[in-house]
Amino acid sequence: MSGLLSRRTLLTRRTEARAPSGPRPPWSVARFAEVCDGCGACLSSCLEHCLAKGADGLPVVDFAQGGCTFCGACDAACAPRAIDRAAADGLDRLPVLARLGASCISIQGVTCRLCGDPCLVRAIAFRPLPGGRVLPEIADQSCNGCGICVSACPVGALSMVAQAPSVRGLS
Template structure:
């Protein structure tokens, strides 16, 4: 029997293709967790799936949505037919002060796996580079978070204008 989630807040963003009424539609069955080939989905503080970017980034493959099926009169909580494509998650990469590149150590590990090329490196005098994140290019995949050797990157909620 599936345990009904508590009302606690999630501890991360929901998986791609989450419907607007995700918390009401998801019964916490967990079918999406093992379906994720990147293994980045985990149960959040409320018992429902969230993305754990410390494990890696989202490739938007859709396997989580395929595993999510309507149950007990509820709609599927992840539905690729509602959205043509989850080309972005509602989060943006944010760089913290712990970044060793900012501190003068040559590092570009966060930019290497960034497929949308949202992380650029601006040359500074003395051969240093300053990482900069282009919000308009960031798709929220989070691959940069797990690539950072010092944990200087995080994902922050996208604020829509």
């Protein structure tokens, strides 16, 4: 019996280790973990399917699944008002910024602009370099943290990193 319990414990630990850990959904209230009841209505209503259960069982944005278009479906589905667009002062952004990694094929000389094409706020620009290459550059002040660029990158060169609210003009 103890062998069975230890296998279950191991399986549980593996599952928890793989649980996504991203930012909370857009327009999450300050005391989100206290207000959210974990019902999952926001997850099932998300049109982009970018919300997932986090390690604590509450919703987070999982950029591996896709980016957020700020459609508002999660806000509309949230009965306890842990997600409240009206209380967010109209800010359609997440507290993360896109970061480019060394595996970017554009930096390595392959023509690619797949991360910039879907960027609705045009936070990614391409600076020409000698030899016909282009260097993707991310304007932090324009980036709304949607993560659409992450899911568009064919080599996984982009990631989303937490950003301090004061740096982005958020409070």
